Amino acid sequence: MEQQESGTSRRAFLERLGAVGGTAMVMAAMDAWHVPTASAATAPPALTGAGKGKTIVILGAGHAGQVAAFELNKLGYRCIVLEARGFAGGRVQTARRGFTATELGGETQRCDFDPGEYLNIGPWRIPFHHRSTLHYTKQFGVPLETMVNDNDAAWMQHNDGSGALKGKRVRQYEVKTDLRGRVNELIAKAATSGQLDQQVRAEDRELFLDYLASSGRLKKDLAYRGSDLRGYVKPPGAGDQPGTIDDPYGLSDLLQSHLWRDFQVGEYTHPLTMFQPVGGMDQIAKAFEKRNAPMLRFNCEVQQIRQTDKAVTVNYVDTKTGKTASVTGDFCLCTIPLSVLRSIDTPFSDDFRAAMDDATYVPVGKIGLQMKRRFWEEDDGIYGGHVKLDHPAIRQISLPSNNFQGQKGTLLGAYLLFDGATEVSAMSLKERIDYALAAGEAVFPGSYRANFERGFSWFWHLAKYNLGGWANWTAEARKDSYPKLLNADGRIYLAGEHLSYLGGWQAGAIESAWQQIEKIHQRAQQA
C-alpha cells in the first residue's frame, strides 16, 4: 500500500514536469490532472438528535454552505445563510442569455448567447466517482447527460516538436494507434530475439507476445503496418469500397512530434466520459436554492465576525441598500474562500490566521464562443471532446456535448490557468475573444472566425468574492497549515473545497460541509 502523493506534491510534480516539457506540458498536466481523485463519502453523515433551539450562521451559499443549511435544517437547526451575491451557487455558475457579471476593475458583461446556448464558467464536469455530488443530483432529480471527455477523433496540432508531424493537424486516433503499434512492434521483436528473456518469464512469453500483437494490431510477422484503428483515407462503404488505410507514421516522427504529451492521462480522475447537468451546471445550485430559499439572505457582504464563548456574531452590509446589520448564532460555518476571508475582520487566532495565509489561489478563466454552425461536427465529424493545441496559453478547445447535430453550439474556446490566465485576463473583453479566435483559427482554418457570433469570458481571480479558482496547497502547507483549519477556531468552523483533497471540485465542497456539520452537531448535542 502506498500513500498517494497526488494532493500534497502537486507543485513538486509540476515543477519536475516543467523541467522536462516546459510550461506547455505543465499546463496540459494541470488541466488533465490538476485535481486528482475520487470522493470518499457517498452520503451525508447519519446524524441523530435534534438541533432545535440552536442557530447556525452560515457564510456563503455555494455548495458547501447550501449543503450545510440543507442537512442541518433537517435536524431542526435554525440556519441563516448570508450570501454576498444576489444568487446562490458560489462558483457553480452558468452564463446564458441575460446573465451578468462584473470582474474587479472591469465593465459589466451581459451574456447575449442565443437561447439554449450556455457556458459553465465554474465547474463543468462531474466524474462518475464523485458520489457526493451525484448523491444530490439523484436526490433532487437533476437530469444528467454524458460529457464526452475524450474523443480520439478530435484534432491535435503541435509546433513545439520536430519531424514530419510538426505543425500537422492529425486525429488523436492516428497518433495513439501508431505509437502503440510502433512501440509494440519494437518490443515484440526484441522479445523474439531473446533480448527480454531476463525480464519476461519463459512461461509468460507467448502471452506477452499475444498481448503486444493484439493491443498493437501487429501482423503475423509482428510488424505494425497500420490498422483501421488509425482511421481510413478512403472509408469503406457500399458496393466496391472495402476501405483503404494509410501508411502509419514512423516511431521517430511520433516521438519527436511531442503530440503524445497531450493525451489524457486521467482515465480515472478525468474519465473518458463524465457528466454534466442538462442545461448547465447551475441546475445543481438552483436545486439547492429552491429547497433552501427561506434560509438564504442575498446581497449580504460579511464585514466582521466576532465571537464569545457562547455565540458568534456576524456583521454584514446589504449591498443593495448600503445598510449594515448583524446576525448572531450558536455556531458559524464559514465557507468564504480563504483568499477573501483573509481580508475580512475576523477573530481568529494568529496561528489560525497564519494557516489561512498559507493557501494560494489559482488564477483560472474561461472563454466561451458561440458559433453559428457546428462546423466541427458537420465538416470534421468531431462530437464532443477536446482539440489539443500547443498554443502558449490555450492548450485545448473543448467541444460541446449537448445538442449534438443542432444548429448552433458554444465552445469552451479557452480554459486558462496560472500565467496564461493572468495574461489574458489583463486584456479587454474584445481582445480576449480575438486571442481565443486566433488560437482556434489555426486548427479550424476558414471556419472558426467565420462562424463566431458571440463570446463571454470570465476570470475567477478577478471575481470579487472568490479571488481565484481554487485553493492550492504546497506539500508543506498541506502538512502544517491545512490540518489546523479543519478544527474550529472557537465556535467558528470552516468548510469548502479548500479543506479537501478534492480541490476545485464540487465534491470537495460538499464533502467538506458533510464533515464539518457532523462536528458542529456533535458539539451542539453535547452542549
Added chain:
Amino acid sequence: MEQQESGTSRRAFLERLGAVGGTAMVMAAMDAWHVPTASAATAPPALTGAGKGKTIVILGAGHAGQVAAFELNKLGYRCIVLEARGFAGGRVQTARRGFTATELGGETQRCDFDPGEYLNIGPWRIPFHHRSTLHYTKQFGVPLETMVNDNDAAWMQHNDGSGALKGKRVRQYEVKTDLRGRVNELIAKAATSGQLDQQVRAEDRELFLDYLASSGRLKKDLAYRGSDLRGYVKPPGAGDQPGTIDDPYGLSDLLQSHLWRDFQVGEYTHPLTMFQPVGGMDQIAKAFEKRNAPMLRFNCEVQQIRQTDKAVTVNYVDTKTGKTASVTGDFCLCTIPLSVLRSIDTPFSDDFRAAMDDATYVPVGKIGLQMKRRFWEEDDGIYGGHVKLDHPAIRQISLPSNNFQGQKGTLLGAYLLFDGATEVSAMSLKERIDYALAAGEAVFPGSYRANFERGFSWFWHLAKYNLGGWANWTAEARKDSYPKLLNADGRIYLAGEHLSYLGGWQAGAIESAWQQIEKIHQRAQQA
C-alpha cells in the same frame, strides 16, 4: 498504402484468433470488430433530371427501402414500397411496452417493460463516422444522445486464465493501468540498460523514455508502483483523507488472467462514445415512415417477381386478408435479405442466384432485462459501458446510457452471436431469461436476480423476414459473388447492408441504397 483486409478476410482473422484464444476470443473480437469501418458517403447522390412517369417498386421498408423511396420520390418517381411487416424499419426495431413479435416456431411475445424502458433489438449504436446515418438524423431532427461504449469503471471477470486474477472481479481501469505500467517499466529498463539500442535511435531515446514514463505513470526510477489511474482503495475526500492506492497486480498475473483479451480493440470502429437516438433506434425508422407514408404498403408479403425487358411485376399476398395482388413498375429495387430472397420465386439468372447463395447470415440475438433498481450505478458507480465476462456465450453485459440515476433501467443482458445465438434461441423464453440472469448473477451477486423484473428476447435468425442478423461474406465470396449482385439482373436492383462493407450497420443499408438509386436514375434518364 495498403488495401484493408477487414471485410474480406474477417473469417481468416477470426480463425487465426480462434487458434490463439479459443472461441471466447473469437466471440469478443466479433463483437468488438465484426463490422469494421467508416462510411464513405456523406450525403445522397446529387441527382439531376426528373423521374416523372416512371414507377419504382421497392421491396422492403427497412432503411435501404425507405431511403430509396424518400430520395426517388423527391425526383418525381412514383414509388411503391411493399413491406411484409405491419410497420417500417426492417431490423431497426425497438422493443418497448406493447411491442409484439413472434419468432419462427415460437409463441408471440408481448413486451411489458415499464413506460420509458426499451431494448433496441436491432442496431443499437451509431459511430460518429457513419455520416450517412447521421445525415438523416440531422435532416429529420432525431435527437441523439451519447452511448457510452467504453467504461473503464465497469467490471471484468474471467475464469479462463490462471494466476492471482483468475475469477477475481476487477475494474477495467485496474487491468489497463497496471498492464501499461508493468510493460512500460519493463521496456524502459531494457532501454536504459542498452538492450534496445538497436531499435531506438540515439536521438529518440530520451523522448522514448519520457513517453514510456508518462503513459505508464512510472516513478523517477522508471519503476511502476501503481497510480491513481487504477483507482483508490480509500478515495481522497474532505479533511484528512488524501486517498490511498493499492499495490498493482504483477505482470505475470495480468498476462495469465487473459483479461486484456476483452479490451475494446476498436477505438475507431467502435469508438469510446457512440450515439443512440433518444427513446430508441426505431426513431430513425419512424422519421422515415412519417415522410414516406403515402408510398408504404404494409403486410405485403412478396411471393413472386417477374420481369420483361420493359417492366417488373411483383406478386404479393396481403397477410391480413390472404388476398393476392400485384404491382408493376419500370424498375424494382429489392432490399429483401438474401437469406429470404433465395426462397422467393424470382426471375434471376442462374449466375445471379448462385451469387446470392454464397452469402451466409449470422445468427444473432439479444436479451433485455428490466431491473427495478439501477444497482450497477447506485452500488458500483458504473454508468454505461460493458461488463466483460468469459461466459461461454455471454461475453458482455451492456449497461444503459439513458436515464442515468433514474429509478429503473434495462440492461442488454446478452448479445449472442453464432453458436451462442443458436444454442440460446432453442430455449424457451423463460429459459433464455434464466440463462442470462445466471451469467449476470456471477458478476453482480445478490443484486442481479433480486432486481430483475421483466425480460424480452429476440433472435434474428428466427425472424421470418430476416433469417439472420446480417450477411457474412467469406473472402472468396466477397471476391467472386458479391460484385455480381451490385449489378442489376434485368430491371431488378438489389440493395441493403449485404451489399456493403458496412455489413450489419444502418450505414451499410443507407449507402447501398444511395448507390443503387443513382444507377436506376441514370438508366431511367437514358430510357
